[in-house]
Amino acid sequence: MTAAETETEGDFKLYAIEKYHANVEPFYLPISDEVELFAAAFQQRIPVLLKGPTGVGKTRFVEYMAWKMGRPLTVVKKGSPGDGEEGEATEALPLVTVACHEDLTGSDLVGRYLLEGGETKWIDGPLTRAVKAGAICYLDEVVEARKDTTVLIHPLTDHRRILPMEKKGQLLEAAEGFLLVISYNPGYQSALKDLKHSTRQRFISIDFGHPPKEIEAQIIVHESGIDSQTAESLAKLGEKVRNLKEHGLSEGVSTRLLIYAGRLIEQGISARRACQVAVVWALTDDLDVQRSIEEVVSAIFE
Amino acid sequence: MTAAETETEGDFKLYAIEKYHANVEPFYLPISDEVELFAAAFQQRIPVLLKGPTGVGKTRFVEYMAWKMGRPLTVVKKGSPGDGEEGEATEALPLVTVACHEDLTGSDLVGRYLLEGGETKWIDGPLTRAVKAGAICYLDEVVEARKDTTVLIHPLTDHRRILPMEKKGQLLEAAEGFLLVISYNPGYQSALKDLKHSTRQRFISIDFGHPPKEIEAQIIVHESGIDSQTAESLAKLGEKVRNLKEHGLSEGVSTRLLIYAGRLIEQGISARRACQVAVVWALTDDLDVQRSIEEVVSAIFE
């Protein structure tokens, strides 16, 4: 993924978090009207919750929308749900992504004081940077974070659009482009009930599922470089494995793993062995479930 | 929300927390005599507890009362429960809002020492700032906070009106305008029993419920810009969904979500799709409950 480069030493590159954005249109194939819904919400600055299982493309979708909503602001005409022709955007919106986890605190998002040159200096956290830069801020799996983080986002998601920075004794009013997007995976039931109604009812909700077989095959071809026929076989495998879900598989196979299989095949590994290491073993340690999936693999790649 | 501006860089604005106040009268439609009750309590500096479900307008009400109680002090005549004619206030009271969470400590509210230029310097927390500025201090969902915070507010809520700043070895006597307001949501039962009687019996309690259909429709029109008829349909939807509560819905739909639906419709999304993403999916992940709400949506927006 390309981005505005800010520093390079040796082989690696360093960017400021709030400068990160795509330079070319990210590859994304819409499944339904999710692009129009997000665009309407963005115009109204209504916060958005993306709901769906692992590896279904939520992160890629946000990258794509940050590109679509870029400056000069794309005008979405009423009644004409777009199909990609709004190509006049010249710069993507910056996108600040924070993968949440159970140790993530409010200070991690807002910022903290740091000693520098004998003085304490305030360092903005990623949320503050997004609020100032007018970026889209994507809090991935927000229910995992500590409770003080959800409280922080409340005044950012109502008419106030402010971020309280209590340690500095200040309030920060969001820049114009700022929008908050969060995601969660309803498959993790325990986490689900942790998203309190006072937080949840601040977002509209867009549901994501696995792409249909034809679209998934196109994605596999694009991402792994293998031929269409093998890609279609892998997509068929994906569909069948997801139907095994009620047989002890806690979550279906992601498109990502199917792409891995494609890339190993491209590298010269046999299709059945590639599916074994990239799909069967990667999905489960249960020997019975492994056997069921291997039967599906054998049926497809005889 | 406008406020006394103190700093601007680029697109965003920064305010001192204790300077935040409305410049124009916040939009608020009273449901009962809650305005008179709060005004009487404010005159007597009796701390106030606001009780009610998510999204019912408690935060907006406090903003409105801070505006109404502004300097020069509004005289509420005995026996004449006001209806808004006390418009002679020229400046709203400052309003310091703290959204409480389970990691919020007493130091977060009172302040802490910070190293600056080789010396430690005391930085006032938001509660101390409110006590000094004579602001209304609104502790939202106070039962969520750590126990040391409730203890802090005890001497602020009796005849002493003092804030102990133990780390500084000092007592702070509240400025004249200071009033403590707290809220909680009785729907969260576990939290409820955490508010000890020694804390609870320091507040009078004002109950909030969802607004009646006619008032809610007016609010939706004002906040989303859609026509009255659609607003009335959305208000009807709200009422019906709240009656579904005993069918597995842990909390009724908030006015906020109905406004979101209105704004998506205003943006060109069809009414049923707008209600699906802003109400149905936003409220619940339970497929059965989703189906029940969708039937209500279909009946209203055929």
Add this chain to the structure above:
Amino acid sequence: MTAAETETEGDFKLYAIEKYHANVEPFYLPISDEVELFAAAFQQRIPVLLKGPTGVGKTRFVEYMAWKMGRPLTVVKKGSPGDGEEGEATEALPLVTVACHEDLTGSDLVGRYLLEGGETKWIDGPLTRAVKAGAICYLDEVVEARKDTTVLIHPLTDHRRILPMEKKGQLLEAAEGFLLVISYNPGYQSALKDLKHSTRQRFISIDFGHPPKEIEAQIIVHESGIDSQTAESLAKLGEKVRNLKEHGLSEGVSTRLLIYAGRLIEQGISARRACQVAVVWALTDDLDVQRSIEEVVSAIFE
């Protein structure tokens, strides 16, 4: 409450914790011989435990006794339980109050090192300040505090009268006027058993209950300014509500809430509405219990 003022900025006032004391005799109506018992204990420097429910006046009593025990030391004649005639005290004893909570540590009470001007400087905590100043130190709801605090008070409550300041490697011998007073609420059963016998058996214990109806009415008149008749009605309400205790009310109504009701009535709110917000809703969220209390209110204020 007036006190030796040490600093003033704008509207608020700042005092050193160990300088805080009453300038006029606090209003306190004795119920039994609690004044004589405390005076005898103070003469012998026997630590005192105050036991009783929420809002029964324990804090006010300690303020009153700090005023009574003031310098020059009041001589309590043997056998003549005083009734207030020892008015020759010219200055109240300083009173250091610490509201305990589950995060309160020994360091919070004793003190800690702080960086100042490139050097660490010891800052005395409130207990150390009280020990040095010869103040009465009142630890409110001490069982809530962390265990290391109870251990700290042990050598202060026996013949040694010393405070170990282990982080400084020093022992502090208490000044002459110092006395330790603690309180707890036996209604919180879980807390009760946390007060270990090795701590508990270091205090004599004075029990507090709600004042009889006649005394409570006098207090309400004094604190709210309403007429005697209304005050008597409110005191009657208090008595009846406390008798409802076995009907699901975890704790009886405090005198404080009755005073609140009186002050709202004084402000022009109708008596029944005032009792609703200051007593009924303030006491409980249980709809059945609310209804029982409202019936009592209706019977008294027809």
Add this chain to the structure above:
Amino acid sequence: MTAAETETEGDFKLYAIEKYHANVEPFYLPISDEVELFAAAFQQRIPVLLKGPTGVGKTRFVEYMAWKMGRPLTVVKKGSPGDGEEGEATEALPLVTVACHEDLTGSDLVGRYLLEGGETKWIDGPLTRAVKAGAICYLDEVVEARKDTTVLIHPLTDHRRILPMEKKGQLLEAAEGFLLVISYNPGYQSALKDLKHSTRQRFISIDFGHPPKEIEAQIIVHESGIDSQTAESLAKLGEKVRNLKEHGLSEGVSTRLLIYAGRLIEQGISARRACQVAVVWALTDDLDVQRSIEEVVSAIFE
């Protein structure tokens, strides 16, 4: 308790912890051969565990032994269990007492680094001070402390007599007079099982019980100043209350509370009222048990 004074400001006094010792012989009446056993253990530098209920005089006993074992070292002749005639000691051994609690860590005992004048400086903890000064170190209720403390004392209690100061990368060999004494109260069963065998089997164990009635009466006379007859009545009360133990009283009354009662009587409070606040209410909140004890009080002080 007098001690080597090191600093005085105003009314209070400050001592270095390791300088604290008695200047006059502490008042202690031996019950059995505990004085001889401790002296023999001290001569052999065998660590000692004192076991017994609250308020039975364990702390006073250690103070007494520190005085008895003072320099020049008292020679205890074999076979002649002493009775106090070894009065030739001119200076008591210093006594470092640490009341243990569940937050007490190894660093609290050994020491820590502290920033001072721009440099970190090591500050010895009380155990290190005792090891260096050759003091008796008394860890009161050691089972309450964090586990890392018990590990610290292991090498101090075997042939090595060393204290590992791991943060400094050093080992400290104990000075000649050093002896470790710990205590615990077997009445706290949960604590008991926390003293691991690897720790416990490093101490000889001396058991303490309440003193017989005659000795207890002498102690009450000495400590409260009341006449012998009242003291004997109080001692009788003590004995009888301890026999009530199986009737719901978790621990018997301590001598300390009986002394409190005596001092209140000396101050002019009636005997029955004094026993009520110093014994009945101080011991228990259980109304039935209170009634049982009050009957005993009434029988003795008719």
Add this chain to the structure above:
Amino acid sequence: MTAAETETEGDFKLYAIEKYHANVEPFYLPISDEVELFAAAFQQRIPVLLKGPTGVGKTRFVEYMAWKMGRPLTVVKKGSPGDGEEGEATEALPLVTVACHEDLTGSDLVGRYLLEGGETKWIDGPLTRAVKAGAICYLDEVVEARKDTTVLIHPLTDHRRILPMEKKGQLLEAAEGFLLVISYNPGYQSALKDLKHSTRQRFISIDFGHPPKEIEAQIIVHESGIDSQTAESLAKLGEKVRNLKEHGLSEGVSTRLLIYAGRLIEQGISARRACQVAVVWALTDDLDVQRSIEEVVSAIFE
């Protein structure tokens, strides 16, 4: 293990973590096509999960692959699963190994600020060093680590190949050679379910089991220096003990313990005694299980 030396004092040697690599080919005997699978994944930069029991050689395998994948980059020809003939590599890839544990945090991996010379200086953690150096980063038993670590590795394992350094407000793009390898032991069931699907589905998975008897004997000879016959007996012992697994042994014997036995025999200890201390007692404290294993030992080494 030799490595690029960076500092030597006295007898020991110090290296920078990201400079560590083998100078000679590590001894590794392939069991199946694991070398080809890993090489294909490395060419595609697909992250790899190694799954298998304790002591089965996962660490050694990663060392071996780091040597094999060294610069100039080994070209693995499609369709020709290599057998070691790609000897043209002149320098092994650096290998950064982090043994994960339940206290390992994201900061431990990414880095932290440190005060140096009056200023805070950022110190890169081992993961950051690996990302910058283009090393293979091996997170051993990653499920043991704190949850914030798994979140860190997400953007390193998809198309972004970036490491968010949130405390610095920067994103780091991985150098070309970087690959993430993780391991876990499916025998620890509790840990297993902690690896969330959103993490797990980012890796292909290679399973490891104990080597067959013939290969294990070769390894024992190579590592302990004993004769082939004894090595074969020890390998037979290994096989038989692993078959005892269902008789109460939670995990089979590792090759490492068999090598230990061989080395003790080489040192002159009798075979049966060597097997007792290196295998029987090392594996279990259960006396019955010990007896079963000793019978196997006796049967083999009569």
Add this chain to the structure above:
Amino acid sequence: MTAAETETEGDFKLYAIEKYHANVEPFYLPISDEVELFAAAFQQRIPVLLKGPTGVGKTRFVEYMAWKMGRPLTVVKKGSPGDGEEGEATEALPLVTVACHEDLTGSDLVGRYLLEGGETKWIDGPLTRAVKAGAICYLDEVVEARKDTTVLIHPLTDHRRILPMEKKGQLLEAAEGFLLVISYNPGYQSALKDLKHSTRQRFISIDFGHPPKEIEAQIIVHESGIDSQTAESLAKLGEKVRNLKEHGLSEGVSTRLLIYAGRLIEQGISARRACQVAVVWALTDDLDVQRSIEEVVSAIFE
């Protein structure tokens, strides 16, 4: 225990941890071939686990072996299990002992940064000091430590012999003499299962039990100075008490307590009283078990 002295103030002595070693041969009577087994493991640098109950002499054994393995390195001839004649060692190996506990972290073992003179300076922990000095490092009751410590010792116990110092970004290669020795007490069952197989299978295991009666009597004579006959009686007491183990005694009496009894007898205390305080009360608080042991005491010392 004598040691290389590095600092002396007043009565006590301070050593660097990694300089500590015996100057004269520690008193140790071998029970079986444990000396030969340890010597063989040391020659091969195979890590050693010592398993056995409290007070059985594990610590003394490691001290003895550090003396035996001292430089110039003692050559243990194959096939000739030594009996002490390898007296040509002139200097004992240094021995770094760390008593583990549940709060012991990896940083405690490896080291940490410390501010000194305005700069942070790295301070090596005891494990790092042992690794650099080529000392034997003895981690006593290692299962008690935090999990991050066990992970630290993994690369020190395989072919790598390295210590990762992640906070410094460095790897430390062990000096030649370094050997890791750990111990645990299988009597603490809960702890046992905490030693993961991935750790456990890195050590050979030597079991320790209580010494036979004749050897124990010799030890008692040597350590307490009493006559052989009394020592034999005490050893007999030890044997009999250990047989009482199934009667409610969680762990048998240690040799150390028997020595304490001997020393008290030597000091003039009667044998039965000495056994009571040093054995009976020291072992248990259970009155029934106490009575059983006292019967054994009476039978032996009539």
